Amino acid sequence: xxxxxxxxxxxxxxxxxxxxxxxxxxxxxxxxxxxxxxxxxxxxxxxxxxxxxxxxxxxxxxxxxxxxxxxxxxxxxxxxxxxxxxxxxxxxxxxxxxxxxxxxxxxxxxxxxxxxxxxxxxxxxxxxxxxxxxxxxxxxxxxxxxxxxxxxxxxx
Amino acid sequence: xxxxxxxxxxxxxxxxxxxxxxxxxxxxxxxxxxxxxxxxxxxxxxxxxxxxxxxxxxxxxxxxxxxxxxxxxxxxxxxxxxxxxxxxxxxxxxxxxxxxxxxxxxxxxxxxxxxxxxxxxxxxxxxxxxxxxxxxxxxxxxxxxxxxxxxxxxxxxxxxxxxxxxxxxxxxxxxxxxxxxxxxxxxxxxxxxxxxxxxxxxxxxxxxxxxxxxxxxxxxxxxxxxxxxxxxxxxxxxxxxxxxxxxxxxxxxxxxxxxxxxxxxxxxxxxxxxxxxxxxxxxxxxxxx
Numbered sequence: 001x002x003x004x005x006x007x008x009x010x011x012x013x014x015x016x017x018x019x020x021x022x023x024x025x026x027x028x029x030x031x032x033x034x035x036x037x038x039x040x041x042x043x044x045x046x047x048x049x050x051x052x053x054x055x056x057x058x059x060x061x062x063x064x065x066x067x068x069x070x071x072x073x074x075x076x077x078x079x080x081x082x083x084x085x086x087x088x089x090x091x092x093x094x095x096x097x098x099x100x101x102x103x104x105x106x107x108x109x110x111x112x113x114x115x116x117x118x119x120x121x122x123x124x125x126x127x128x129x130x131x132x133x134x135x136x137x138x139x140x141x142x143x144x145x146x147x148x149x150x151x152x153x154x155x156x
Numbered sequence: 157x158x159x160x161x162x163x164x165x166x167x168x169x170x171x172x173x174x175x176x177x178x179x180x181x182x183x184x185x186x187x188x189x190x191x192x193x194x195x196x197x198x199x200x201x202x203x204x205x206x207x208x209x210x211x212x213x214x215x216x217x218x219x220x221x222x223x224x225x226x227x228x229x230x231x232x233x234x235x236x237x238x239x240x241x242x243x244x245x246x247x248x249x250x251x252x253x254x255x256x257x258x259x260x261x262x263x264x265x266x267x268x269x270x271x272x273x274x275x276x277x278x279x280x281x282x283x284x285x286x287x288x289x290x291x292x293x294x295x296x297x298x299x300x301x302x303x304x305x306x307x308x309x310x311x312x313x314x315x316x317x318x319x320x321x322x323x324x325x326x327x328x329x330x331x332x333x334x335x336x337x338x339x340x341x342x343x344x345x346x347x348x349x350x351x352x353x354x355x356x357x358x359x360x361x362x363x364x365x366x367x368x369x370x371x372x373x374x375x376x377x378x379x380x381x382x383x384x385x386x387x388x389x390x391x392x393x394x395x396x397x398x399x400x401x402x403x404x405x406x407x408x409x410x411x412x413x414x415x416x417x418x419x420x421x422x423x424x425x426x427x428x429x430x431x432x433x434x435x436x437x438x439x440x441x442x443x444x445x
Contacts, residue, residue, distance in 0.1 A: 058352070075354060145355060149284070150284035
């Protein structure tokens with residue numbers, strides 16, 4: 001079973017190409033989960049304790065606004081990683097995340113990962129480089145959206 | 157007679173700066189500020205064109221503006237142009253009623269080169285109204301899929317500001333039925349939208365195509381195109397297999413006036429559709445002086 005999980009971890013884009021012992025560290029904290037449509041993976045304000053490596057299905061990152069209900073700020077799909085708040089105090093989710101369709105994911109225990117990263121800085125550095133790469137990609141995508149590229153221009 | 161382009165044939169019988177009168181036969185609102193006009197010539201037949209080329213449209217008494225054809229080139233068919241109401245000329249065109257008369261010069265420039273594609277996978281990436289210059293090409297590619305005339309796959313990835321800013325919404329379902337892999341994403345979702353939210357580049361890793369033998373066709377805001385080119389190259393697509401449609405201030409359409417110059421290119425003549433190259437990528441990141 002652990003071998004199966006390790007194979008799934010090794011194939012996920014967040015961690016693909018990392019050395020075997022790094023994959024084993026993550027696999028030791030991971031389990032395979034299925035989430036039904038509409039179910040929350042993360043809830044704003046709740047304890048943040050999980051990194052999700054999405055394998056199939058789509059997830060909406062949402063924020064609840066009074067009078068408007070949930071607003072979707074981004075969607076993630078197969079190959080994406082979800083949930084970084086387990087890395088930093090106060091370890092609380094800042095957004096909701098809801099399954100838009102049946103989702104298959106690896107659920108990785110954040111506390112377990114943090115403990116292993118603290119104990120093995122080489123593993124911790126490799127993990128942080130991958131996390132930082134995704135975070136930068138998301139930041140750049142957010143900046144692009146802030147440009148309002150498709151907005152009206154005065155052309156003639 | 158050597159190699160004669162459709163542009164040269166079309167212009168042979170008329171001074172190239174003189175617009176021909178066309179009648180507006182259909183008028184379809186796409187979004188709150190985008191209208192598709194179906195045009196037919198008052199006299200004779202409309203010249204042939206290639207998807208991706210553009211015409212200069214005249215709103216008489218107001219001015220002239222370059223607008224790509226948004227319909228597939230089919231003999232005798234109404235020629236469609238999709239216009240966004242952003243200034244005096246485009247406002248006059250967008251508000252021209254059915255049976256109204258506009259002027260047309262063209263066709264001008266380069267097209268998407270569909271005749272070169274054979275059985276290659278094709279990835280089409282459109283941002284906002286950038287789908288308009290691609291629509292004729294997608295329509296033709298979807299037709300080939302539906303008629304099983306190609307073994308290549310066709311994918312269309314669309315980005316828009318909001319769900320109600322997605323143009324040609326009716327076509328998307330038809331293209332899906334013909335076998336096109338269609339994905340849409342918006343910057344800002346509203347209630348009822350359960351599709352993707354985010355930038356178009358985020359969808360590319362999940363789009364089915366063989367990067368080594370695929371061709372990409374990209375049209376949208378230039379910043380979006382730059383990021384899309386990078387994402388396609390990251391996916392393994394050779395730079396020269398990526399085609400982009402570039403927009404500058406086209407005025408004469410013939411490479412005479414120089415208003416549309418981009419480095420060594422006069423885009424009304426050498427574009428709007430160009431294959432990417434290191435030189436073109438450099439030009440796209442160069443600041444205007």
